[in-house]
Amino acid sequence: MRCRSGLWCVTKMASSEAEAEAAAGPEVVLPISAQKHDPAWKHCMMVRSAGRVRLKCIYCQKHFLGGGIHRFKEHLARRPGNACCCLNVPREVQETMLNSLNAVAAKKKRKQSLADDIRRITHPAATSAPQVDAVVAEMESPIHMIPLNEVLDLGSMPLEERPPETREMKGVTSNKRKKKMAVRHASTPLAHQNQQPLLSTRPAPQTQPFNQAVMALEPATTQGRHFDPTSSNKDQVYMAIGKFLYDAGVPLEAVNSVYFQPMLEAVASAGWRPEAFSYHDFRGCILKKSLEEVTAQLEFYKGSWTRTGCTLLADEWTTDKGRTLINLSVYCPEGTMFLKSVNATDIVVSPDALYELLKNAVEEVGEKNVIQVITNNSEIHAVAGRRLGETFPTLFWSPCTFQCIDEMLEGFSKVRAINEIICNAKAITGFIYNNALAFNLMKRHLHGKDLLVPAETRAAMNFVTLKNMYNLKEALQSMVSSDEWMHHLLPKKPGVIEVSNLVGSLQFWSSCAAVVRITEPLMHLLKLVSSNKRPSMGYVYAGLYQAKAAIKKELVRKSDYMTYWDIIDWRWDKHVPRPLHLAGFFLNPLFFDGVRGDVSNEIFSGMLDCIERLVSDVKIQDKIQKELNIYRSEAAGDFRRQMAIRARRTLPPAEWWYTYGGACPNLTRLAVRILSQTCSAKGYDRRHISFEEIHDQRMNLFERQRMHHLTFVQYNLRLQHR
Template sequence: MESELEPVHIGSQKRDLAWKHCQMFKIENRIRLKCIYCGKMFSGGGIHRIKEHLAGQKGNGATCPRVNPDVRNLMQQSLDGSIVRTKKKQKIVEETANQLMITNEGETYNPHCEAINGLRLLEAPNPVEPNLHLSMKDEEGTSDRSSERWKRGAVGDASLAPLGEAHPIRGLTLGLTRGKDQVHMAIGRFLYDAGVPLDAVNSAYFQPMIDAIAMEGPGLKPPSYHDLRGWILKNSVEEVKKIVDQYKGTWGRTGCSVLADEWTVEEGKILINFLVYCPEGTMFLKSVDATEIIRSPGALYELLKEVVEDVGVQNVMQVITDSGEQYIEAGKRLTETFPTIYWTPCSARCIDLMLNDFGKFEWINVILEQAKSITTFVYNHLEVLNMMRGYTYGKDFIQPAITRSATNFTILQSMVGLKNSLQAMVTSQEWMDSSYSKNPDGLALIDVIYSQSFWSSCLTIIHLTDPLLRVLRIVGSEKKPAMGYIYEAMYRAKEAIKKELVEKKDYLPYWNVIDHRWNRQLHRPLHAAGFYLNPKCFYSIEGDVPNEIMSGMLDSIERLVPDTKIQDKITKELSSYKNAVGDLGRKMAIRARHTMLPVEWWSTYGGGCPNLARLAIRILSQTCSATGIKQNQISFKLVHHQRRNHIEHQRLNDLSFVQYNLRLRQILHRKNKELDALDPISFDTIDTVEDWVTERVKTSAEYEDSDWRELVQPTANTMFALSPTDENESMVAGNVNSLV
């Protein structure tokens, strides 16, 4: 048996003290633990069983006869501590639940009355234990006389309840027998009463807040209104500034990009939010009301110039804005004033325009409308939506992306993935027994779902648009700077479309759409230089480097490195890079071209070309997109209000500074952000999915009484990723000259 055991390494994440006193083995895909003192093998019970074994506790297994007394005592202390912590946590939950039922002296409860502005309360169900007693105390800890009648009988017996005015808290929690449910109800009531957006619970800071409250225990006095406006905000500003200072500390080495993210908000105001990007993280700088100057290139130039000077001309590599004519003119003047800086249009916006142009092709638009006829029907009829979620195991068609154009095609992808589930639903007995199987809308739904030409066209559209969705994902990535990948990604997109349609007459119209946006707005010297300096891309080029890429590289050297002596040194070092001389040609360096980020590769192997490596790191550390966070996640209404007190205005500026930077940091560190559970029919996503979930014309009055309370909610973490494969996959074989 011992010879069949496969040793398993115990990683650093195993932090319990007992892990140092046992070994882990695997046999037939089962994990077993072995005491290092007596050699006893345990097939169950986990590390807790080992700890009991070493501590000498009888009952769940034999005790170890050979363990050192010091180790035995240490294990016993650890077990005692675990018991204490478990009991403390259980006590906190119980006391928190009881605290929700505590009322001031003299308050009583009547389950047959209405409370809170006429809200009808549900009667408390009969408890599992009919003799359950509720102990209620006043603030001094003495028994409340009014609770004696509760102690003598069942909670669910309304005849035993004292008569009087209903209390909102007690009335709403009485029917819940589990402490966790009571806590969740309390959280919900607070969010509803305060008007807090419900997606606030998705905040990365929500769980730490809950943990901090639970650790403090019952009786915690919450912060006051003045605390939140005063010392808490002041401390938060200082915390965020420390994080921002960490970002700023890297700008000298990596450089940074100034982002101008334009928003149109309430009352037609146009705001420009200025952010600064570096690989360490993106920081929010300030928000400017640009309503009066948005059409003036001169005024925009002055605004951009002021921001660049605030950040530091020596740090800024590029300024990214929208691609409107006024920004183009302002950007041209900016680069004339600062000859070491580039102006670049937002790549995400340009890619979105390409997708929008694709959607205007007549045959694609027809298929999108047919697909929308399915989703609008399903998502506006409760019985059908519940039925669909049953057949898809809680998965939804609606997959919101960063823009409406991208959303159109991600939804199409998810629909194709759930095709079999849809077809199974409309052939089921459940569907046949429903009224929808016989009405015109239901019959039209079946026609589309079983149309072979519809699904075939959907697949073709997916093959045409998925490459651009991949590019959009790359330029919006928070994990790695996009500058080293966008040129190759655009090449791959065109090659994938060519491979799908084969004939030049078929793929050329789509290439023309891409070329129109690429050549007019997107293609920039920095993008070409990023391709050239990315070793994975550069060493994959067949033959000579295309002239346009080489020209972009040389242009970047001249603009970004004003010292002519260093320019000459970089030019010489380009030869070493091209021929993989020295450390650049090591076997490790060759393997690392495909595994390391370009910046890491240059930091590790670029020592023989110090000047080129320094420039490469700065170029490859830049983003290509000016898109910040969703517009509805930050409100600048108060900051830009016409009537304001100067002192309060500064406080509001600090509040928006903290709020925006915390959101940015949350996005950077959140795992699986694309898998966040969102309800497709919620108001939070309506901006991008409205055409897919809203019926244009009401079809029948029989659907008006749909009760949302009977709706099966979507399953958590079923959102599809924008692209199923790695965003930096190798370039499609071919000649990169086809792009330029």
């Protein structure tokens, strides 16, 4: 009977929906809120017709009047019971919806299992009637046992109980509303009967049955772990929370939130209950301990500087208030270390002032450790950098490679042929993203994907979006030929014909493909130099060579490809030659093997420049010169091993030299120091870090020092996980 009844309900619901759909008038497509995160929202449209809002499947056009997004998800998953199955849903979408439904079911099962465990502990079978009465009496006390079905959701429990008369003044409510209020009223165990919040009291342990229940549960739920509420364990938790606040850039006033104590109650479920923290703890002793830990980690970085060398980075940027700041950091393969932030508003206009700033930073790090200094690419920085190289003859100044490549891409986008393609692509994306119906159609035909792809710079975003559009060409063409586009958009919206013609144009897409092939090597190189996953010094010169080769292969005629070659050469050789990048190419076994017998004079001269500048002892210079011949000819040592040949493609260049460069110890030391450097001074994520506040002259000395420490901890914690 139950199955028949359930089938009758589903059939009746489907028939009522079909009747409503047939009687519905013209549909109005509604935008879907960005706050709706369920994956099923990407595969439906929200429409209004006949005064009611419905969900419409983008695959079978089925309307849903009730059941919410969960019922629609069952429709996509083709799970019978609550909704009819979609016959047109793609296989991958169906599998995604099934996985989502299974995850929800598993989560409910885990909650129920834990609730059953707690029920067995707090209400054993042998409990006598007087004991049950005692439990009931205890639950009527000001602070009582949390209901079993609420024990897992500590953060969402209200801290104060609403007076009954407040709800009565709101008039008549529906049955659902009354039930919801009744449940909320019953699940307020953390409040006193006189409406005082729990945060205002610290009852004795014997008045906290919840803590006793959790402690009793500890042997079953914390296998293999031991929690001792000692000072050492408490400090570990305090430091963990403090690091979270500093790394995420959360204002320290967040500890005054009413939700902070419930968070600690969740921590207490691990076996002990920490004391409440104060705002002054995090800006005082915990900040001090975090500063000590970060400093200790940075001392570990410093220990590698003598072996691998380091790069001083001067990241110049402008704040929202127009102030120019320079963040000074030190890069080495172990990690990047933030030193300090300098207000450079008056410094960047003077080469002398900028030189003094960089000179002091080099002296602070240690001249013998610094291989290169990377700054902005402006003429003032070039003047200061050349002067810095004269003062310190054992290091190089280099302009930021990331900025150079981005300027190359910006130059490409200004070439007439490419600019026209970018403008046409912007016309397509601009129309779609500014029209609700077109946007929903795009989501339907692209299966939830987006056309616009975020990137680190404007030029990079243009080209990565163009590539994404080309990859979705068939889906876009299907969209502009669909009935919805032809009947609802084409007759009504201006600009639709232009967009339709562009999407259907073979010439537009062939031009897009050519632009993607021309810019793909530079886009790959831009991503490489902006990442700190591996030092990029050994890859930049080869990346530019490959970019030129791709352009020449695509355009063939010299008059065509030289336009782009000139842009690359002008941006690359604008200020000074770059011997470090040439030496990085020479010492990278992956690339050097291809040109071993035909090394250009430019590359070998760059290698000799590095030997003369980075090695001050002339006797060691002569030894390196002899070892260079061994490396070039593979005449001795482990260079000729098959393992070494295979490892050229698998090991990072510096690690390859450590492993197989035993026959050339002096050259190996130099190669490791060169190949361990980065090529970009681009700063990492600076959001929610108060760089500008540390330069506020209105703060007193102690407050400014605290802000310096806070910024130092925040940015270095963020850089450690870059």
